[in-house]
Amino acid sequence: MVDKLLPSWNNTPTRQTLLDFIDRVTSRTGPEYVHPRDRVVTFDNDGTLWCEKPAYPQFVFAMQRLKRLAADNPALTKELAYEAAVENNLDYFESLYPDNLPALMKIVFDTHAGMSQTEFERLAREFLSDTNHPRFGLPYEQCIYQPMVEFIQLLQANNFKVFIATAGGMSFVRTISEEIYGVARENVIGSSIAFEIGRENDQLFLQRKPGLIEPLDEGQGKPINIELHVGRPPMLAAGNSNGDIEMLEFAESSGSLFLNMLLHHDDAEREYAYDEGAERALQLADDRGWTVVSMKEDFNKVFDF
């Protein structure tokens, strides 16, 4: 029976750690039983649930948009971001991360400012299902880690409340979270553009306006946004980078049993191998005994294709 759980995971100690955690939390007669009300879990998205290399999908989406805007108005290419987009210069955008994340997110969000939320959702949905990942040759929406999806499903089946806490755009991820992860829109927490109310034909609608909502959902912003959206710390938090550290510390601060996971990208053959941007997180995992998931050792399958 247990053998059939998490089929895309190898039968390693990591897999056993996950199964044991669920078992301890849900055993009604055990000392570590937790009421379903308190079973909050939070997953980062980029690099934890879907592939973030060679570029965050949302950057590619923003670049497409910048290109289109520049094609309509060539004068825009005087601006660095537009110029970089037209030249497919991903390095420019990557160079802004992580130190200039606010500037970067402002570019990402401003490219879709001024339109209705409905129109944005249509464009985001279209991008994620129609644009292929440059290496895997399949739409971005398919470049998700099958073992992590199975873990989410197993948690949900055990009455855990699964949230996504992404530094990326909340609306962007929500357009497909239900379909690809089985995570309801309202359970997606993330960075967001500001909104204003528009009116058309006497009907109210939501319009995206320039400007970000503070704090961005990265680093210290993750516990803050989790508090705003959920009102409880997670008892399980999963991430893959330095930007997830405070979210994992938030789980650790809950005072009860917790499980912190870091997905380690060590599989250049099936995905990518990189520690950049995760150095501090990996060090902390070592210091504090957080669970490090090795993509190479623990996943018997990375993607479902």
Place this chain on the structure above:
Amino acid sequence: MVDKLLPSWNNTPTRQTLLDFIDRVTSRTGPEYVHPRDRVVTFDNDGTLWCEKPAYPQFVFAMQRLKRLAADNPALTKELAYEAAVENNLDYFESLYPDNLPALMKIVFDTHAGMSQTEFERLAREFLSDTNHPRFGLPYEQCIYQPMVEFIQLLQANNFKVFIATAGGMSFVRTISEEIYGVARENVIGSSIAFEIGRENDQLFLQRKPGLIEPLDEGQGKPINIELHVGRPPMLAAGNSNGDIEMLEFAESSGSLFLNMLLHHDDAEREYAYDEGAERALQLADDRGWTVVSMKEDFNKVFDF
């Protein structure tokens, strides 16, 4: 069978409207069937779920705190808000509403700035269970409308996702939403103070800091905050005042079957009778055919005591 539903409602056309709505939305073979994923409903809190007269419970809570702070530091009474609190001058606070809601909420929130979120939750919980309503002589947490609680439960039993969208403090209402309404913390949307990360004994915690998160959850802020928290418009919205109009318009804009409800306070005997602050909402309900619930005619019982 149907007769046993909503037992605290009189058998009026209003009750039938509510039952019919649920029936139409959930009948799998019917033309108006809506997938549970999309069954978002939003309830205002003050005056819609709990009694807001003679003063919003949160004002009373803030006044208690202002008094305590002034007792510790008498120099504070030079400030209007402290002076008003010490003199039990509720009119001062009420006079700020609705035109100076931001100033008012700033007073309300700042009184609990600088403390940890955990400590705030303890104080709020204590207030709501220990402080008696001046007229009903029972704790504020019991001054909730039993027919509305039954309606929430009926919606949940039919797989609607029930959210609260309150102009009041999100954290304040969350401390008891599960217990008194059966609404999960994460389903409470509201106005909020800002947070920052504190550290103690190498543990991270959330600290409340002065300042509000924009927009407040009132008027145009309600659709915006519902979008941020839920990502979908409600198909049923219930309120009682002008501050709920945009939320009801948001439901109307969803393009599908919707039900908008306004609770009319017309029962001075069992509760209070007042139209102030609801004039425009009542007019719109009349113009657009929104369902007006008469506390006097439609409720056979107001409170569960």
